[in-house]
Amino acid sequence: MNRFEVEQDPKSRDTYYLNMGPQHPSTHGVMRIKLHLDGERIISAEPIIGYGHRAHEKMAENRDYIQFLPNPSRVDYLGGMIYNVGYCQAVERAMDIEVPERAEYIRIVCNELNRISSHLLWLGTFLMDLGAFTPFLYAFDDREKILDILDRITGSRLTYCYARFGGVILDIDDVFLDNVSNFCTYFVERLKEYEKLVIGNVIFRERTIGVGIFAPDLAQKYAITGPCLRAMGHENDVRKDEPYGIYDRFDFDVPTQTEGDCFARTLVRMEEMRQSIRIIEQAVSDMPNGLFLAARVPRRIRPPEGDYYFCVESPRGSFGMYIASDGSDIPFRLKLRTPSFSHISAMPAVMASTMLADAVAILGSIDIVVPEIDR
Amino acid sequence: MIADKLSSLLRDTTEVQYDARGFHVQYTASADTLPQIADAFLSENFHLEMITCQDRRENDDAFRLIYQFNQYGMPQRHVIHADIAPDATAPSIAATFPAADWYEREIFDMYGVSFDGHPDLKRILMEEDYFGHPLLKDFVDPPNPYRSEDDAS
């Protein structure tokens, strides 16, 4: 809602244009926002994107499905595992490849660990934007613990190519399961520390409560998904609405808040980390033995002709992959529907009539990754 | 229901296996009925998930625009294919669904398809003064010093 009345009379006040980016200290990446300011009050904000355009969709039209495997991870590098698994699942559904049970459980554990590490990084950088440096160090330290666990079995810390068509490329062992269980026990206590450090902090509350409220009709107008939608009161999660993989076997809640401001989004993401721990604990205790990669995977990936769409719940929202196949082993068209693109296009509506300092808080709270916007 | 509102506007409807394809219904429509289709979806509480385009000039001598609508809560994904001639323009639905604004700008940038009634149709991913439309099948990047092969040193 409008916090302040903005006088629009150009004769009585001088307004000016301020450029935020493409190089600016909030570590969201290279994006430019052209702000039209009246003192410190924002009259309008226009995001200008394209500084991170790397031509993923054109690359998809020049490579076959297997050669495209390294790319999805680099589209959203914070949720690299989730995107990598999502792409594999999209092609597996199109080709009707069956994935063994053990591989499914391994994928779930790695997905949820990736989700927690993405939310931790978001927490650290969001609070750094607001001026707090300590939570950044705490969050990165916990994130290093997750990266150690994943690094040991996949070999990468950030951009993964661990999931392949038909399962995962390397098996896990008991050391991995011990590490994960220890981490879960440790992290549940640690989350309480974060809440004491952050949620109760009066400066944080002043800067985020009532700031950046998404109007109720924004969801339908701009296709908001993910934690931003759940903070507006809608209980929607792709893992519950359109279950993929084996998510329907796990017992977890979808956290919601109703206000739709920055504080609500923070609470939703904190609670989501807790729910991810729940899923991981269930997956680790039910981990079956067996194959980690399907025994018979077609050597040439040629989905039957037609259109396919597959969406997964990324830490930012609903990430969808649209594949138009013409029967050959190179996709005719591969479109990546990324949540950050929709959320940033809603920014002009949310940022109008707020203060400049609030713009930083809003931009941090919607959790964007710029290469995902530009692809 | 959405099916009744749309039946007069669409050419043909195919029910699709959701488990195999990922969406529920696929329609074909002609491009000039798109604003009415968008209004129908808006009134039934659907939102616009994405718009994309395929370069089918070689196969069908057309650009195929693909619109995808979905609902929160109970997913009902409807996909609409609208073919337009290579030098024709399509109507913009940005007035009904503001999300379409940026998707249409991206299609203009990448394919060169213009949208009538769009509030501000300019390039979004490439530079403002870029020449060419990259996602066309016959697009060739002109020689320039940013590429390694042309850099003689």
Next chain:
Amino acid sequence: MAQIELPLVANDPKDIEELREEVGPLVYMDLLENLLNHARSRSLWPLTFGLACCAIEMMAAGAARFDLDRIGAGVFRPSARQADVMILAGTISRKMAPAIKTLWDQMPSPKWAIAMGGCTIDGGPFKYPGQYAIVEGADKIVPVDVYVPGCPPRPEALFAALFKLEEKIRAGKKFKK
């Protein structure tokens, strides 16, 4: 401590030679430039210039486990006027290239550049014959001093790069064998 008798004026070469022998072990003489290079190499202030995935590893290098601050390079400056070294972390797109050139020109001398990640070396995983959107290598825009391979390189690799840059600045080895 032996008492040193210092004459007030030493013009005679023999006197100067005597002075040098007595005073030599107590005083280190060198060019001022070398002293400044020693100081510069141990307090390199990077420009916050994360472009894509490598930026996260750069942030991780500055965080608690791999602390960049202990080698003096933890003070990330958002303003180019206050930075010494530009760590180009991530793919450089053609739309971004003029901005990078502007930032490089804004940095005051002496300045250095580290190209972090495969994308800044020659385009990395995004280099293919039809690529229209990226600059294949940071050295097409700025003169690069150190290249760090990796996709993304580990924070330890960034440390190795900074050590190599420090060697280059001082023109000597950091750790003597």
